[in-house]
Amino acid sequence: MSIIKIHNLHKAYDQDEVLKGINLEIKQGEILSIIGSSGSGKSTLLRCINYLEIPTSGEILFHNENFFTSPKNIQILRSRVGMVFQSFNLFENKNVIDNLILAPLKILKKNKEDLRKKALETLDMVGMKDFAMKMPKTLSGGQKQRVAIARALMMNPEVILFDEPTSALDPEMVGEVLDTIKSLAKTGITMIIVTHEMSFAKELSHRVIFMNEGIVYEEGSPNEIFQSPKLPRTKEFLKRFIN
Amino acid sequence: MLKVFKKVITFAILFGIIITVIPRSNALDNTEIQTDDPIIIDAIENIKFYSSFNYQTLTADRLNRITQDFYLPANYGDVQITYTIDSKYLSLSQEKETISLRQGTDYVDQEVFKVSVKTLPNVLVGEVVFSIHASLSYNNNIDYHTFQGQVIPVIPDDFLGGSLYTLVRYGKMFLEGALLTIGISLLGTIIGFILALLLATGKIIKTTELDNKFQKTLKIFMNKLSSIYITIFRGTPMIVQASFFWYGFGLFGDPLLCGLFVVSLNTAAYIAEIIRGGVESIDKGQSEAAYALGLNYTQSLLFIIFPQAIKNSMPAIGNEFVINIKDTAVLSVIGIFELFNQATKITGIHYRQLEAYAIVALIYLFLTYSTTSILKLVEKRMGMKPLELTSSN
Ligand SMILES: Nc1ncnc2c1ncn2[C@@H]1O[C@H](COP(=O)(O)OP(=O)(O)OP(=O)(O)O)[C@@H](O)[C@H]1O
Ligand SMILES: [Mg+2]
Numbered sequence: 001m002s003i004i005k006i007h008n009l010h011k012a013y014d015q016d017e018v019l020k021g022i023n024l025e026i027k028q029g030e031i032l033s034i035i036g037s038s039g040s041g042k043s044t045l046l047r048c049i050n051y052l053e054i055p056t057s058g059e060i061l062f063h064n065e066n067f068f069t070s071p072k073n074i075q076i077l078r079s080r081v082g083m084v085f086q087s088f089n090l091f092e093n094k095n096v097i098d099n100l101i102l103a104p105l106k107i108l109k110k111n112k113e114d115l116r117k118k119a120l121e122t123l124d125m126v127g128m129k130d131f132a133m134k135m136p137k138t139l140s141g142g143q144k145q146r147v148a149i150a151r152a153l154m155m156n157p158e159v160i161l162f163d164e165p166t167s168a169l170d171p172e173m174v175g176e177v178l179d180t181i182k183s184l185a186k187t188g189i190t191m192i193i194v195t196h197e198m199s200f201a202k203e204l205s206h207r208v209i210f211m212n213e214g215i216v217y218e219e220g221s222p223n224e225i226f227q228s229p230k231l232p233r234t235k236e237f238l239k240r241f242i243n
Numbered sequence: 244m245l246k247v248f249k250k251v252i253t254f255a256i257l258f259g260i261i262i263t264v265i266p267r268s269n270a271l272d273n274t275e276i277q278t279d280d281p282i283i284i285d286a287i288e289n290i291k292f293y294s295s296f297n298y299q300t301l302t303a304d305r306l307n308r309i310t311q312d313f314y315l316p317a318n319y320g321d322v323q324i325t326y327t328i329d330s331k332y333l334s335l336s337q338e339k340e341t342i343s344l345r346q347g348t349d350y351v352d353q354e355v356f357k358v359s360v361k362t363l364p365n366v367l368v369g370e371v372v373f374s375i376h377a378s379l380s381y382n383n384n385i386d387y388h389t390f391q392g393q394v395i396p397v398i399p400d401d402f403l404g405g406s407l408y409t410l411v412r413y414g415k416m417f418l419e420g421a422l423l424t425i426g427i428s429l430l431g432t433i434i435g436f437i438l439a440l441l442l443a444t445g446k447i448i449k450t451t452e453l454d455n456k457f458q459k460t461l462k463i464f465m466n467k468l469s470s471i472y473i474t475i476f477r478g479t480p481m482i483v484q485a486s487f488f489w490y491g492f493g494l495f496g497d498p499l500l501c502g503l504f505v506v507s508l509n510t511a512a513y514i515a516e517i518i519r520g521g522v523e524s525i526d527k528g529q530s531e532a533a534y535a536l537g538l539n540y541t542q543s544l545l546f547i548i549f550p551q552a553i554k555n556s557m558p559a560i561g562n563e564f565v566i567n568i569k570d571t572a573v574l575s576v577i578g579i580f581e582l583f584n585q586a587t588k589i590t591g592i593h594y595r596q597l598e599a600y601a602i603v604a605l606i607y608l609f610l611t612y613s614t615t616s617i618l619k620l621v622e623k624r625m626g627m628k629p630l631e632l633t634s635s636n
Pocket of ligand 2: 042043163
């Protein structure tokens with residue numbers, strides 16, 4: 001059963017074509033890693049999936065349905081597809097727990113007390129329960145990212161998109177965030193992860209795609225991609241990560 | 244921080260003390276007439292005292308503002324009058340003298356007693372009441388009547404004395420003006436801020452690909468309207484705006500309301516630009532995170548972007564309040580007696596410009612300095628970056 005289908009997706013900024021026809025199908029419960037060099041269009045692809053970027057052409061189906069039909073439908077899609085950003089993007093004017101409950105409160109219109117309870121449970125899951133009343137600016141990068149993951153989970157998304165969730169972190173904090181994502185993987189949620197953490201991608205994902213210059217250049221199982229890449233660009237790219 | 248606070252408070256207390264020790268002027272009515280002899284009643288009701296200045300007649304009001312010698316008539320028709328005065332500021336001559344009063348084109352002689360001013364009370368003492376006890380005799384009928392007046396301090400010739408005099412004597416007017424200035428500035432800034440939220444929204448709202456034709460037209464219209472408003476109000480002097488709305492339309496039929504309206508509209512234009520800048524300086528990731536969760540544009544603006552933009556803009560908005568304290572002086576042009584206009588009014592009383600304007604300058608300085616200090620304190624408490632004071636004029 002596929003949850004997301006991408007047909008011939010193109011995205012151009014003015015004359016600059018960044019995505020040059022992406023075709024991709026993601027199965028329910030699948031963990032897909034996207035690797036590739038800087039500027040190859042990984043973020044753009046991810047951001048097209050929840051329409052933070054508007055595709056120039058092509059089609060994205062979620063449960064076989066196109067949601068790019070009205071602002072209302074786009075919001076519905078976004079509430080069902082979570083996103084975790086490289087730069088965390090916690091709401092600076094709200095404390096941790098309010099970061100978590102804002103969206104479900106306004107969109108799902110749930111009871112505030114129930115939401116607070118759920119928020120504390122979710123924070124507990126990412127090991128941030130003690131920080132519920134803290135303001136984002138008092139947290140470390142790793143802590144912020146774990147809160148951001150908890151915030152995405154509060155909407156009960158069916159898919160979570162991760163855009164380089166550990167790239168902005170100090171090395172000693174990468175581990176805690178990767179561990180959080182790993183524990184999430186066990187719940188069976190669908191995840192699409194753009195990452196430069198190759199061993200993490202290898203360990204966690206069911207499938208890996210290598211993007212190059214706006215196309216899906218090579219795809220396969222983690223073993224196929226990391227042990228025996230077939231195409232020259234993939235080999236070249238991975239060589240840099242072996243050292 | 245505490246030091247600044249202390250300074251502000253000491254200044255305020257001093258100002259308050261000076262204002263409160265001011266003697267209140269209470270114009271005095273002359274005492275009731277007790278006799279029933281019609282001729283004497285006529286004399287009491289129509290008797291005239293004369294100033295030593297051109298022998299002008301002293302009306303009841305002028306008698307309440309005695310600063311120089313004056314004359315008491317020794318008779319009113321056939322009624323003979325003698326006087327006593329109990330006042331340490333005045334002395335009554337027992338010798339009659341004759342003065343010639345102008346009546347139409349002629350001069351008429353009048354016998355009088357001279358009252359000399361020995362000294363005048365100083366401004367801290369204020370007005371001092373004196374009584375003139377008159378005994379009126381006619382046909383062996385004697386009646387008594389008391390007239391009351393006041394000696395008042397005069398403005399000293401030197402600058403320091405003149406300033407002290409002006410401050411003490413007209414402190415209440417300065418205080419009223421200062422309160423009005425603060426009131427209009429504060430209210431104007433608050434109303435302006437609320438209007439500015441609408442204007443800023445109008446200015447930043449963007450059309451998106453999924454908007455229908457109506458939404459697109461509406462958004463573009465709002466963009467244009469806000470831009471035009473901001474351009475007009477920032478591009479014309481407030482004194483012109485005030486005159487336009489008051490002398491042009493007599494808006495609200497009350498210069499005070501009209502002035503408040505103008506200050507609010509003017510401030511709104513400036514704060515709108517401040518907030519727009521604040522919104523633009525918020526990291527794009529904030530709204531993207533909101534959208535990614537499924538929040539819409541309005542929700543993102545309301546719950547995420549505006550709260551942050553406003554917090555960041557607070558120092559600049561506070562600065563607008565300080566600017567308003569100064570700029571509301573132009574409202575004197577439409578006859579609002581705010582601080583500056585009160586000073587102008589006071590200069591007209593003694594024809595002494597320097598003292599009144601010097602005092603008013605100090606009061607403005609006190610208001611802006613203390614407001615800035617308090618705002619800085621609040622900003623620091625709330626963890627905002629304070630802004631250095633700049634001014635439009
Ligand atoms: N808003 C934009 N306007 C113009 N060009 C853009 C915009 N966003 C991205 N690009 C361009 O699109 C290309 C792909 O960007 P994208 O961010 O998707 O790359 P990426 O694979 O995520 O790279 P990285 O690993 O550095 O994050 C880049 O060349 C970038 O300069
Ligand atoms: Mg990227």
